[in-house]
Amino acid sequence: MTQDPSRLTLYGSFTSSSSYKPMLYLALSRLPFSFRTVNLKNGVQKQPEYLAINRYGQVPTLRHNGLTIVQSNIILDYLARTTGHFAGETEQDKWTAREWLSWEADNITNVAKVRHYSRFRKVDDAVMDYFRPLALAAVTLVDKALENKDWLVGNTLTIADIGCWGRMVFMAEGGLDITTWPNVYAWSKRLKDQPGFALPYDLIPSKDKEFDPCA
Structure with missing residues (x-):
């Protein structure tokens, strides 16, 4: 059966924080989509069929x-941009939300690394000694940004919140106690109170x- 090209199709993995971010967006948006699993443990991401759609051999991939x-x-x-959800209320909010996503990729990704090295791959203690302070600093900055605010950008939930939380959700697996940061907590x-979360x-x-939540 041929997939309808207008249907959102997401390729991802069960254990991937990168996959969780767009999955959470789609769940919160209550949008119908197809999920195609990419088994990272079995190396599916490096097989020619998948490399044909994602040259980096990584997840996630969206086709639409x-x-x-x-x-x-x-x-x-x-x-x-295409569905109109969680973009930001004003033009400034939209750009600030994207700014957070760029910052997240350089900083909160250290939370994902601490989690990965804690759960999936043992590394020398010196490696963890390098990444853990970076992870702590990233979460601390988010905590400060949320002081007296409900959301990272403007007055509404945006892709900034989804993108940052999508990595931080795995903090505990890296030995980071979220209650240490009251604003983040x-x-x-x-976020957990949002419909579809x-x-x-x-x-x-x-x-x-x-996934057809509105069906």
């Missing part, structure tokens, strides 16, 4: 209306699946 979009934050930007509870292991399937 004949386009192929890769890199999680680019996918978030694309989804916000309160923000996480606001789900945590990664509840949201991302281990097999291909069709």
Whole structure:
């Protein structure tokens, strides 16, 4: 059966924080989409069939209306532009939200590295001694940015929140206690109260699946 090119199709992995970010966006937006699992443990991401759509051999990948979009934050930007959800209320908010996504890729990614080296791959202690302070500094900056604010940008939930939370959700797996940062902790509870919200292991399937929340 041929896939409808107008249907959003996301390729991702069960354990991937990068996959969780666009999955969470789609869940919060209540948009129908198809999920295609890429088994990282079995090396599917490096096989020719997948490399044909994602040259980097990474997840996630989004296919929509004949386009192929890769890199999680680019996918978030694309989804916000094309579906109209969580883009930001003003023009300044829209650019500030994208700015947060760029910053996240350089900084909160250290949270993902600490989690990865804690759970999936043992590394020399010196490696963790390098990345852990960077992860702590990134979360501390987010905590400060949320002081007296509900959301990172403007007065509404945006892709900035989704992109940053999508990595930070795995803090505990890296030995980082979210309650250490009271503003981040309160923000996480606001996110969890949003209709459609789900945590990664509840949201991302281990097999291909069709999501039709409005059906």
